[in-house]
Amino acid sequence: MLKPFAPGCAKGDPVIETAPTPRARVQAMKEYHPPLGCRDSLRLDFNENTLACSPKVREALAAISTGALTRYPEREPLELLVAAHLHLAQSQVALTNGVDEAIHVLFEAFLESSDEVLLPVPTYTMYEVYASATDARIVPVQAADDLQFPFESLLAAITPHTKIIAIANPNSPSGSMATRAQIVEIARRAPHAVLLVDEAYFHFCGETVIDLVGIVPNLIVARTFSKAYGLAGLRLGLLAGPVELMRWVRRVLSPYSVNSLALACLPPALEDTAYLDWYVGEVLQARADFETALDACKLRRWPSRANFVLVEIGARHAEFVRLMRSAGVLVRDRSSDPGCDGRVRITIGTRQQMQQASATLNQVLAAMKAQL
Ligand SMILES: Cc1ncc(COP(=O)(O)O)c(C=O)c1O
Helix, strand or coil, rough: CCCCCCCCCCCCCCCCCCCCCCCCHHHHCCCCCCCCCCCCCCCEEEEEEEECCCHHHHHHCCCCHHHHHHCCCCCCHHHHHHHHHHCCHHHHEEEEEEEHHHHHHHHHHHHHCEEEEEEEEEECCCHHHHHCCCCEEEEEECCCCCCCHHHHHHHHHHHEEEEEEECCCCCCCCCCCHHHHHHHHHHHHHCCCCEECCCCHHHHCCCCCCEEEEECEEEEEECCCCCCCCCCCCEEEECCHHHHHHHHHHHHCCCCCCCHHHHHHHHHHHHHHHHHHHHHHHHHHHHHHHHHHHHHCCCCCCCCCCCCCEECCCCCHHHHHHHHHHCCEEEECCCCCCCCCCEEECCCCHHHHHHHHHHHHHHHHHHHHCCC
8 A cells, every 4th residue: 555645735726646567468477586585505496507697707896996887887898899709790798787687678579478588498587577578478388308409399389479488508497408409490480580698607518608798690699607707797798689679679788787896897807718618627527426416316307408407206205395494505496487396406616616516405304204
């Protein structure tokens, strides 16, 4: 209930008692509350870098002048830099306030009421969130129990109304991947749709289709600095696509949505490849060790190409997540994702962190067994 607006009202003015209502689609949206509170433990719940960004990025942050903070951020020079890094033209790249803003802007730019958004599921939650804020229809394409990319079903779901197809590659929470040939075939079979390939976890798998930007006319690729680079708090991402599509993205994108701090950190983040390589190498070794530990516990897991592993915990998934949290390790219950009942996603950090995670996992499983 809105309180009647009092200050400044003259006696006798009509009192407005009804609140303005948003669009029907917004009213119908589910609330989304990621479990962000109290995260001082070992953070294996959001697929972030679990350690730190490059020390060179810290130096750039420390060197920010107050003058730089008084000015509106200018992102074009940094778009030039990142485009060169990706062997693309500046006009093919737009920096965004994380990939989340990129998804939001892309959906806003392209989706109308008669359109369909194809989402292979389970997948990254924010595609559904932003699609449901538009008037388009969401068409989920369910993966089989192996959670492999549902290529044939996706092709079968393409219609003349398909306007956007969003593929996280590698996907979350499964860690599975669509092949390059599958992506090219989807783009070919849906020339009237934008094919968004979200490569948020690219550094952990090393496979990309960004070299096809401008060649495949309906392909747009997203990248983030939130994962391997360790800059989730700065909110920095990008879209790379053909000039003809990117011009519409730019119409909707705020010129100032990437702040000065994020822009200042971009050059050292890109330059310090030694740090990035070290962190990715560490995670890949830790993932192999942790998978061995999961196998020793006889827990079903899905093969992952990213910095996380999906694990079958079963009916007591909520208790498992709670006990892990109490023991200082945060993991993410994905049970409410389509086809993921009883499954928990565990981010991979450094080898040392994953040794702690394995020890905690063993203790928690033993405690749960003892309670049976
Ligand atoms: C597939 C995928 N895309 C995008 C994001 C979010 O990226 P950003 O932090 O750049 O908004 C995530 C985060 O978990 C993700 O899993």
